[in-house]
Amino acid sequence: SRPPTLTLLGKEYPTDEKTNITPAIVDKLGRNLYLQPSHPIGILRSLIESHFSNFTAHSGFSPIVTPAKNFDDLGFPADHPGRALSDSYYINNGLMLRTHTSAHEVEVFARGDRRWLLTSDVYRRDEIDSTHYPVFHQMEGARVFSSSQEGIDELEADNARLSEHLAQSNIVIEDVPHSSSTNPIPSVYATDHAERMVRNLKLSLNSLMLALFGGRAGSAEEPLQVRWIEAYFPFTSPSFEVEVFFHGKWIEILGCGLVQQRTMQLANIPHDVSWAFGLGLERIAMILFAIPDIRLFWSTDSRFLEQFTPGNITTFRPYSKYPPSHRDVSFWFPSEGLHDNDVFDLVRDTVGDLAEDVKMIDSFTHPKTQRTSRCYRINYRSMDKYVCKPLILWYIDNPFARSLSGDEVNTLHAGVITRLKEKFGVEIR
Ligand code: PHE
Structure with a gap:
């Protein structure tokens, strides 16, 4: 729509x-x-x-x-x-x-x-x-x-x-x-x-x-x-x-x-x-x-x-070294197929910059049904304050950078799964 x-x-x-x-x-x-x-x-x-x-x-x-x-x-x-x-x-x-x-x-x-x-x-x-x-x-x-x-x-x-x-x-x-x-x-x-x-x-x-x-x-x-x-x-x-x-x-x-x-x-x-x-x-x-x-x-x-000034090349001092936390999602592909980049854009749109990287870690075709299943691993990590899009599912605005709790990562990941089902009609495994 x-x-x-x-x-x-x-x-x-x-x-x-x-x-x-x-x-x-x-x-x-x-x-x-x-x-x-x-x-x-x-x-x-x-x-x-x-x-x-x-x-x-x-x-x-x-x-x-x-x-x-x-x-x-x-x-x-x-x-x-x-x-x-x-x-x-x-x-x-x-x-x-x-x-x-x-x-x-x-x-x-x-x-x-x-x-x-x-x-x-x-x-x-x-x-x-x-x-x-x-x-x-x-x-x-x-x-x-x-x-x-x-x-x-x-x-x-x-x-x-x-x-x-x-x-x-x-x-x-x-x-x-x-x-x-x-x-x-x-x-x-x-x-x-x-x-x-x-x-x-x-x-x-x-x-x-x-x-x-x-x-x-x-x-x-x-x-x-x-x-x-x-x-x-x-x-x-x-x-x-x-x-x-x-x-x-x-x-x-x-x-x-x-x-x-x-x-x-x-x-x-x-x-x-x-x-x-x-x-x-x-x-x-x-x-x-x-x-x-x-x-x-x-x-x-x-x-x-505030670390940068006009005309100067200075070395960035990292201020956030929170541990990343990953979650996997496996699903059967829709019959009309799906491009990796569609999955990546959906992740970006759902969790914003909290997604540090996304990798396809497994792909498998069922010998009988010929259906394909893929597994993606999403690494979640907060760089600084949360930047979720307000139009999508929920809005978290935390002014202080901090580590994402297990619950928060679960919520983010659940949001990704819900949208994968809604948008592409995939069947989660
Ligand atoms: N536009 C090319 C790219 O984005 C780079 C390029 C520019 C090559 C000018 C030749 C001349 O990959």
Whole structure:
């Protein structure tokens, strides 16, 4: 029973059979964490903007876009999995929440900006754990060059300047070839020009990595390690991902590449060439500020917010180390099936951020009936004050962070089970 309309950011939208945006997501629209100067996401945004000091910084673009803008204009095929209802949030058949900042590439190029950054909130249906949240932030960046001699001269000068800067630093870069048979240079480029462009992209981003992480992991004892790997995006070629080695793990922090000609044509600049990147701000902020759980970015607890000041990278001091408490739920799947992400969104919507992670721990198909049963394990833990949605079942508002009692966890879990039955008609085992 969906409402006939939804009010989002002060505007009313009709719903239809595609509507799958949930109250927990609606609640996040307009929070604009990236505009808050003392929030880690806002601090990081400013730091990156000052590093790219001669780039125009954009923000404030609405998260509500057409699938054409998010996918078609960027060359995503009709059957791309990202378009599925199980992966993206739709307001209705014609509107969705952007899944990446690349959705705005065409319009910003079309404005004539030659060097630009764009920060915003993006939305993806995903699993629940300490590094995944259905709302997060990206910063897109791009630099346009002319394909004439003037562009070549600009690139050569910039590449010389940047490589000199990087030569003095102690940063260990594991590189990949500028292109390969699986990561080709589009035919519109002269090969040497494309290689200059890729070199400029790599140098520009390596120097950003050094500016962001250099102070911490870039000391003589512990050089910063950056790894470039080949990637694939429908709207760039060649394409790459960059990972940073931190606390014993490789962490993916950005995607990038040379912008496909389709984008340049749609933006009415067919004679120019460009590179572009998209940074994941939460991933970088978690490393820089030592923030252990992605839910904390959405905290309104002063013990979180008061730890940060504009322009400064400071180490987060955890204030809540309550033990998590898990409960399992097993059920037979409805005959029409169910996506893991439907289960995750229902948990989020029922217990809010009290769900720390949710894992499918068992799946089994009955040999005779062919029915499938799955078991999910939900870890409950309070980060700070309770943030249950008032529209759902009950409302607890406890101003003091504390450990969840066994009774409270049971109540939360019972709420999840009730809604699983109501919403999906599952049979609990
Ligand atoms: N939009 C891509 C993503 O979200 C990242 C990207 C941006 C890749 C720009 C290439 C160029 O994964």
